[in-house]
Amino acid sequence: RKEVEQDPGPFNVPEGATVAFNCTYSNSASQSFFWYRQDCRKEPKLLMSVYSSGNEDGRFTAQLNRASQYISLLIRDSKLSDSATYLCVVNQAGTALIFGKGTTLSVSS
Amino acid sequence: NAGVTQTPKFQVLKTGQSMTLQCAQDMNHNSMYWYRQDPGMGLRLIYYSASEGTTDKGEVPNGYNVSRLNKREFSLRLESAAPSQTSVYFCASSGGGTGEVEQYFGPGTRLTVT
Numbered sequence: 001r002k003e004v005e006q007d008p009g010p011f012n013v014p015e016g017a018t019v020a021f022n023c024t025y026s027n028s029a030s031q032s033f034f035w036y037r038q039d040c041r042k043e044p045k046l047l048m049s050v051y052s053s054g055n056e057d058g059r060f061t062a063q064l065n066r067a068s069q070y071i072s073l074l075i076r077d078s079k080l081s082d083s084a085t086y087l088c089v090v091n092q093a094g095t096a097l098i099f100g101k102g103t104t105l106s107v108s109s
Numbered sequence: 110n111a112g113v114t115q116t117p118k119f120q121v122l123k124t125g126q127s128m129t130l131q132c133a134q135d136m137n138h139n140s141m142y143w144y145r146q147d148p149g150m151g152l153r154l155i156y157y158s159a160s161e162g163t164t165d166k167g168e169v170p171n172g173y174n175v176s177r178l179n180k181r182e183f184s185l186r187l188e189s190a191a192p193s194q195t196s197v198y199f200c201a202s203s204g205g206g207t208g209e210v211e212q213y214f215g216p217g218t219r220l221t222v223t
Contacts, residue, residue: 032210043199043214044152087152091210096142096167101151 003027004100006088012106017078021103023071023088032091033064035073037084038102044087047073078107111135113215115200121221122190130185130218132200139204141183142167142212143175145196152199158183190222 006023013019025033033050048055050062050071061074071088088100113134122128134141142157144167154167158177172194174186183202187194197219201212 034211043216045214046211049211096154096157097210097212099152101149 003098004088004090006086006100006103008101008103010104010106012108013078015078015080015107015109017107018074018076019078019105020075021073021086021088021105023073023100025069025071025088025090025098027090027092028066028069029092030069030090033062033071034089034091034097035060035062035071036087036089036099038087039084044099047086075105078105080107080109083107113200113202113213115198115215115218117218118216119219121223122187123223124191126190127186127188128190128220129187130198130200130220131182132184132215133182134200134202134213135181136202136213137180138202138213139180140202141177142201142203143173143183143185144199144201145169145194146199146217147196155185155198190220192222194220195222196220 004025035047036044037047038044048057050064054063059076063072083106085102085104087102089097091097116131139160143155144152146152153169156175158164161180176184197217199217200215203212
């Protein structure tokens with residue numbers, strides 16, 4: 001079983017749609033969780049950290065379920081500029097980050 | 110602040126040639142990393158340096174060596190390039206404060222080995 005698994009997509013949605021990405025991780029000792037965004041032919045950039053209580057940043061909401069070892073990212077009112085690959089990332093204390101392979105989102109007008 | 114910089118941006122090598130990828134960060138981070146990214150494989154850690162003077166192997170270290178020259182700089186060397194090392198290489202850094210693990214990436218080096 002891979003350490004961090006994501007549905008690769010692609011997710012093709014119209015502008016204004018709500019879309020949700022899911023991610024599961026295998027190591028229950030994981031302590032920190034993130035969503036990164038990667039545009040085509042660019043470097044990954046931190047989108048948001050994910051906290052147990054859930055957190056929101058504008059149109060983006062991240063949730064963590066430690067019992068199910070599950071992380072989600074919800075994007076509301078999708079924009080063309082949201083088109084990118086979204087990487088689910090986990091960290092265990094004292095180790096490097098572990099990246100999922102990413103979920104590709106394409107938003108069309 | 111430039112953040113994380115990498116040179117070169119593009120490189121074409123012939124099999125057997127050697128080269129060094131350079132990385133520097135100006136965020137006073139303690140930890141630095143080298144990843145490779147291949148289609149369908151995601152980001153894979155090659156080597157990392159948790160602090161100046163230390164380096165450790167990641168998931169795919171074979172065929173590579175690294176040097177943590179100082180706190181700012183972390184280089185990746187290919188001694189004898191192989192076509193299997195054709196990839197996009199990203200350098201990253203983290204650790205500007207207590208418990209800060211978010212990583213900041215450079216723009217990448219696109220390497221082709223023929």
